[in-house]
Amino acid sequence: xxxxxxxxxxxxxxxxxxxxxxxxxxxxxxxxxxxxxxxxxxxxxxxxxxxxxxxxxxxxxxxxxxxxxxxxxxxxxxxxxxxxxxxxxxxxxxxxxxxxxxxxxxxxxxxxxxxxxxxxxxxxxxxxxxxxxxxxxxxxxxxxxxxxxxxxxxxxxxxxxxxxxxxxxxxxxxxxxxxxxxxxxxxxxxxxxxxxxxxxxxxxxxxxxxxxxxxxxxxxxxxxxxxxxxxxxxxxxxxxxxxxxxxxxxxxxxxxxxxxxxxxxxxxxxxxxxxxxxxxxxxxxxxxxxxxxxxxxxxxxxxxxxxxxxxxxxxxxxxxxxxxxxxxxxxxxxxxxxxxxxxxxxxxxxxxxxxxxxxxxxxxxxxxxxxxxxxxxxxxxxxxxxxxxxxxxxxxxxxxxxxxxxxxxxxxxxxxxxxxxxxxxxxxxxxxxxxxxxxxxxxxxxxxxxxxxxxxxxxxxxxxxxxxxxxxxxxxxxxxxxxxxxxxxxxxxxxxxxxxxxxxxxxxxxxxxxxxxxxxxxxxxxxxxxxxxxxxxxxxxxxxxxxxxxxxxxxxxxxxxxxxxxxxxxxxxxxxxxxxxxxxxxxxxxxxxxxxxxxxxxxxxxxxxxxxxxxxxxxxxxxxxxxxx
Ligand code: ATP
Ligand code: MG
Numbered sequence: 001x002x003x004x005x006x007x008x009x010x011x012x013x014x015x016x017x018x019x020x021x022x023x024x025x026x027x028x029x030x031x032x033x034x035x036x037x038x039x040x041x042x043x044x045x046x047x048x049x050x051x052x053x054x055x056x057x058x059x060x061x062x063x064x065x066x067x068x069x070x071x072x073x074x075x076x077x078x079x080x081x082x083x084x085x086x087x088x089x090x091x092x093x094x095x096x097x098x099x100x101x102x103x104x105x106x107x108x109x110x111x112x113x114x115x116x117x118x119x120x121x122x123x124x125x126x127x128x129x130x131x132x133x134x135x136x137x138x139x140x141x142x143x144x145x146x147x148x149x150x151x152x153x154x155x156x157x158x159x160x161x162x163x164x165x166x167x168x169x170x171x172x173x174x175x176x177x178x179x180x181x182x183x184x185x186x187x188x189x190x191x192x193x194x195x196x197x198x199x200x201x202x203x204x205x206x207x208x209x210x211x212x213x214x215x216x217x218x219x220x221x222x223x224x225x226x227x228x229x230x231x232x233x234x235x236x237x238x239x240x241x242x243x244x245x246x247x248x249x250x251x252x253x254x255x256x257x258x259x260x261x262x263x264x265x266x267x268x269x270x271x272x273x274x275x276x277x278x279x280x281x282x283x284x285x286x287x288x289x290x291x292x293x294x295x296x297x298x299x300x301x302x303x304x305x306x307x308x309x310x311x312x313x314x315x316x317x318x319x320x321x322x323x324x325x326x327x328x329x330x331x332x333x334x335x336x337x338x339x340x341x342x343x344x345x346x347x348x349x350x351x352x353x354x355x356x357x358x359x360x361x362x363x364x365x366x367x368x369x370x371x372x373x374x375x376x377x378x379x380x381x382x383x384x385x386x387x388x389x390x391x392x393x394x395x396x397x398x399x400x401x402x403x404x405x406x407x408x409x410x411x412x413x414x415x416x417x418x419x420x421x422x423x424x425x426x427x428x429x430x431x432x433x434x435x436x437x438x439x440x441x442x443x444x445x446x447x448x449x450x451x452x453x454x455x456x457x458x459x460x461x462x463x464x465x466x467x468x469x470x471x472x473x474x475x476x477x478x479x480x481x482x483x484x485x486x487x488x489x490x491x492x493x494x495x496x497x498x499x500x501x502x503x504x505x506x507x508x509x510x511x512x513x514x515x516x517x518x519x520x521x522x523x524x525x526x527x528x529x530x531x532x533x534x535x536x537x538x539x540x541x542x543x544x545x546x547x548x549x550x551x552x553x554x555x556x557x558x559x560x561x562x563x564x565x566x567x568x569x570x571x572x573x574x575x576x577x578x579x580x581x582x583x584x585x586x587x588x589x590x591x592x593x594x595x596x597x598x599x600x601x602x603x604x605x606x607x608x609x610x611x612x613x614x615x616x617x618x619x620x621x622x623x624x625x626x627x628x629x
Pocket of ligand 2: 245389
């Protein structure tokens with residue numbers, strides 16, 4: 001096994017040699033002629049001259065070895081259904097969907113918008129697009145018509161694939177009227193709409209435009225649709241960021257680089273083996289779902305579980321029961337989901353036989369120590385934090401146990417992954433911070449490795465301006481996250497650069513303060529924001545959810561708890577980080593993907609307009625804060 005440091009060093013210093021080797025992990029119709037064309041920074045063109053197909057690599061290439069092995073396991077605790085598709089069955093379903101899309105007028109390079117719940121047909125649609133060289137744009141099924149309309153407008157899809165309804169906690173959420181409204185709102189009109197009828201909600205079909213999957217499925221039952229070989233640089237999809245810090249950005253991804261990066265990550269980071277089962281609890285509407293529900297596991301010849309439902313229904317043991325039943329070896333979830341489980345009976349973690357499970361990966365937001373400890377001790381399994389972005393498509397910081405076994409450090413997602421030339425820079429001078437434990441903005445020297453975004457969809461200028469021109473005098477990719485690195489190369493994310501607060505000249509990450517407050521035994525979750533202050537420039541303000549509220553009967557008891565929390569901050573960070581107020585709420589404003597909307601809280605605290613809130617989950621959380629301040 002090579003030494004990881006050496007592996008990483010080579011990926012930067014012998015970039016082309018390194019990635020030429022990695023490129024052999026996938027099948028090419030024509031091998032790449034040039035590994036990385038970085039003649040026009042910051043635009044990287046990976047594997048130029050190569051032609052391949054994502055669907056071929058995810059499905060067809062496995063048929064000779066594992067046609068009858070499970071590929072997709074679609075489980076819904078919403079409709080009480082479970083169905084396993086073998087690679088051969090998935091192959092035929094995807095061809096059928098591909099034929100239907102072609103029939104509806106979709107051609108190579110056209111966009112297909114997928115607005116779907118977590119059902120098998122959603123994955124057929126994504127894979128069918130890849131098969132025919134169409135570009136999918138998956139929109140999270142929880143979005144309402146205004147958000148959906150702006151994405152229809154931006155993607156200008158030839159066809160939209162949708163379903164009659166989603167379902168959440170047993171409650172049917174009809175989609176069709178939202179879709180119709182969104183199409184009416186958008187100036188772009190799709191040629192056709194393909195509706196999957198789950199028979200959960202009535203849907204009115206528009207004659208001439210709307211078609212049902214059932215009818216097209218029948219028409220194209222045994223369709224044979226060969227894979228369209230596309231250039232490595234051909235876009236495979238567009239996908240929006242979560243909108244935590246502002247208006248979501250449309251990320252455009254290529255084909256060849258993405259396939260290579262995912263295939264490499266499956267072996268080096270996730271250590272998943274062909275024939276095993278991977279269970280990622282994310283949603284196909286997010287990047288984690290694209291990379292590690294659909295493409296990554298299938299590229300690796302694994303079975304992948306597509307789960308529709310809550311983590312606590314019928315009870316908090318549902319995920320672990322699936323691990324037992326399907327012998328899951330690798331699992332991937334988010335801290336926000338683990339915090340939901342943490343409120344349930346911990347005995348549920350040990351009710352099932354989890355001997356197959358090797359590792360639980362968590363990503364999406366900072367993993368706080370109490371949550372990490374609770375889940376790793378409860379399961380008795382290794383937990384691996386990994387840090388990345390919609391933009392990157394695969395982990396930027398984590399541990400690559402498939403290259404060399406290394407220990408995780410609590411509070412750190414890990415070290416820079418191969419291909420990422422990560423650097424901490426001083427935000428105002430652009431100077432690199434080489435010493436240990438210095439705070440700076442996490443940046444990546446170009447070119448971004450394979451798998452990362454090519455550009456902002458239809459907006460090269462925004463790509464350059466947003467990501468590459470924010471540090472004075474340097475063309476460098478800005479993650480907009482604030483971090484430190486210790487002497488062993490482990491990074492610690494301190495929060496978003498937007499969330500760094502400046503108290504009387506001291507720069508503090510809100511994450512540091514949150515981490516400290518979350519250590520209080522009676523606090524389950526907390527958001528800290530910086531609020532303008534005449535005297536100090538900014539002060540911290542905390543909003544916390546209390547675990548056991550029975551003691552909070554009056555102002556005096558609330559005041560006492562507030563005092564305890566402040567003392568905790570005083571002790572570990574110092575009075576400089578002490579929040580001016582700690583207010584107790586029952587809910588915190590979050591995006592649909594479960595990320596804290598600190599900018600909205602901050603705006604409300606400062607009496608400003610909170611900006612784009614289209615990706616917010618439950619508006620009542622922000623209202624609660626508004627009422628308080
Ligand atoms: P937007 O870019 O639209 O504001 P977003 O940044 O939340 O939204 P995503 O791409 O979904 O959109 O999230 C990436 C961000 O999530 C990272 O930049 C980082 O702030 C945070 N993040 C992801 N994983 C981790 C992790 N393991 N630890 C800490 N933070 C993480
Ligand atoms: Mg972001």
